[in-house]
Amino acid sequence: MQIIPLHIEKEIEPSDDLSELILKSTDLNDGDILVVAQKIVSKQEGRIVDLSTVKPSLLSEGISSQYQKDPRIIELILSETKRIVRMEKGILIVETNHGFICANAGVDESNVKEGYATLLPINSDISAQIIRNKIMNQTKKNVVVIISDTFGRPFRMGQTNCAIGISGLNPILDYAGTLDSFENILRVTAIAIADELSSAAELIMGKTLKCPVAIIRDYTFKTEDHEIDKLIRPENEDLFR
DSSP states (O other): OEEEEEOOOSOOOTTOOHHHHHHHHOOOOTTOEEEEEHHHHHHHTTOEEEGGGOOOOHHHHHHHHHHTOOHHHHHHHHHTEEEEEEEETTEEEEEETTSOEEEGGGOBOTTSOTTEEEOOOSOHHHHHHHHHHHHHHHHOOOOEEEEEEEEEETTEEEEEEEEEEEESBOSOEEOTTOBOTTOOBOOSOEEOHHHHHHHHHHHHHTTTSSOOEEEEESOOOOBOOOOGGGGSOOGGGOTTO
């Protein structure tokens, strides 16, 4: 398996076509997996906010005074939030409107000019599908597109890239019903391959290398249509809610 960096030097704007930028930067093969950083998708989709236009609510003002955070950022976080999971040590862990559990609802001030913040795409599955379909139409190459973002993890230090949108791949490889090396039947083993592919891509994408896309080549998979919701554990199965 190969992981190939794809550098895009220009600052992404809503007028840009991400599929065209990708195709201008590289030649793709059938079966390539494109891992695309959420930040360039959000910029291209106009999910960038001028903080001077944000008017904090009384709730945002109260939370910001307690946690020493910009009340405008708190207001954006709350607007992207379905429920607050926990607030402590200046960090807001929330469930986003998409169903993701993450810090600050994905609202981010990094890799964007001062005074602005980016939000997660409204529907990253659709974002991935648009890129994939355009590449298919222009090249006749069947690729997979994964939109990735960096999340923290409970019980583990550090962050890792996770899939927040997908097109062309089942995000879970389910081994249930297959035999292990001792011919025992596996019953519950299901590997989150979309997250693992995203994390592998992060090793060469970095945060400061102007490499917002990685190509994963020669990974064997079956083309399938699924949504990223398949990675979200149902509430009745979640032992930590």
